[in-house]
Amino acid sequence: MIGLHNQEPPAVAAAYGFSAFKTIVDVGGATGNMLATVLSRHDGPRGILFDRPHVVTDAPALLTARGVSDRVTIVPGDFFQSVPAGADAYILSHIIHDWDEDQCLTILGHVRKAMPPDARLLVVEMVLPSGDAAHQGKMLDMAMLVLLGGQERTESEYASLLGKAGLRLTRVVPTNSAASILEAVVA
Numbered sequence: 442m443i444g445l446h447n448q449e450p451p452a453v454a455a456a457y458g459f460s461a462f463k464t465i466v467d468v469g470g471a472t473g474n475m476l477a478t479v480l481s482r483h484d485g486p487r488g489i490l491f492d493r494p495h496v497v498t499d500a501p502a503l504l505t506a507r508g509v510s511d512r513v514t515i516v517p518g519d520f521f522q523s524v525p526a527g528a529d530a531y532i533l534s535h536i537i538h539d540w541d542e543d544q545c546l547t548i549l550g551h552v553r554k555a556m557p558p559d560a561r562l563l564v565v566e567m568v569l570p571s572g573d574a575a576h577q578g579k580m581l582d583m584a585m586l587v588l589l590g591g592q593e594r595t596e597s598e599y600a601s602l603l604g605k606a607g608l609r610l611t612r613v614v615p616t617n618s619a620a621s622i623l624e625a626v627v628a
Contacts, residue, residue, distance in 0.1 A: 448618050448619075449475075449534075449565065449616070449618045449619070449620050450474055450475045450477075450478035450479070451478055451482075452616035452617040452618035452620070453475065453478070453479070453534070453565055453616050453618070453620065453622060454478045454479045454481070454482040454483070455482065455616070455617065456614050456615065456616040456617065456622060457563065457614055457624075459479050459482070459483040459486055459530070460483040460484070460485045460486065461485075462485070462486045462528075462529045462530040462561075463485070463486060463487065463528075463529055464487050464488070464489065464527070464528040464529055464530070465479065465480075465486050465487070465528060465529075465532060466488070466489040466491055466525050466528040466530070466531045466532070466555075467488060467489070467490050467491065468491050468492075468520050468524050468531055468532065468533050468536065468548075468552060469491070469492055469520055469533065469534070469536040470490045470491060470492055470532070470534070471492055471496055471497075472496070472497070472499045472500045472503045473488075473490045473497075473500045473503050473504050473507075473513065473515075474503065475532060475534045475565070476490050476509075476513060476532070477503060477504055477507035477509050477513075478507075479532075480507075480509040480512055480513065481507055481508065486512075487512045487513070487514075488512060488513040488514070489513070489514050489515075489516055489525050490504075490513055490514070490515045490516065491516045491517075491518055491520070491524055491525055492517070492518075493517065493518070494517035494518075497515050497517055500513075500515050501515070520536070520548050520551060520552075521544075521547055521548065521551075522551070523551050523554075524551050524552055524555045525555060526554075526555040526556075527555070527557060528555070528556075528560060529557065529559065529560045529561065530560060530561050530562075530563060531552050531555070531556060531560065531561070531562045531563065532563045532565065533548070533552065533562065533563070533565065534565035534566075534620075535565060535566060535620075536548065536564075537549075537564055537566055537594075537599075537602070538566050538567070538593050538594070542602065545602055545606075546602070546605055546606050549562075549602070549603065549608065550606050550607070552606075553606050553607045553608055553627065556627055558627055559626075560626070561624055561625070561626060562603075562608060562624070562625040562626070563622050563623070563624055563625075564599065564603075564622070564623040564625065565620050565621075565623075566593065566594070566620060566621070566623065567593050567619050567620055567621070568593075568594070568595065568596050568599065568613060568621045568623070569593050569594060569595045569598075596610075596613055596623075599623050603623075603625045604628065607627065607628050608625040608626065608627060608628055609625060609626055609627075609628040610623060610625050611624045611625060611626055612624050
């Protein structure tokens with residue numbers, strides 16, 4: 442699992458045009474690996490790393506080592522309570538698959554409330570194929586269910602979930618990794 446997560450940030454940063462944004466909030470961004478990778482590749486944006494206080498304690502060292510600490514503000518908090526408002530992009534990387542639908546709707550609702558009308562939500566997750574086609578994400582789907590009560594989802598399941606939270610799926614951007622970027626806007 443760690444190997445997959447180390448491969449994904451460069452693939453995500455290469456697949457999407459993050460330079461168009463001024464401020465990117467990495468919601469549940471842990472120590473900042475995804476955000477640091479995105480900012481290292483795209484000069485324009487600034488970042489906000491948002492996660493629980495005990496999780497972000499190691500973030501300054503990583504952000505400094507990656508040369509982006511001057512462009513990142515660390516904001517401790519809990520995405521079940523609120524998220525920083527007013528950014529033009531929000532990343533949820535491997536967050537949604539950890540939770541059941543009600544918890545996902547709480548998280549997505551807080552992100553939706555924080556988003557200006559023209560902002561983008563970028564959900565980084567595996568997208569399962571519909572039907573019975575073999576896919577590596579199906580094993581992860583079982584693991585997420587057993588370990589956390591969460592799940593991997595198909596594109597239509599993501600579209601439905603986002604819709605229930607007042608968001609609209611606009612496109613799915615493949616990456617050179619197992620994950621895709623699901624782009625959503627305020628509905």
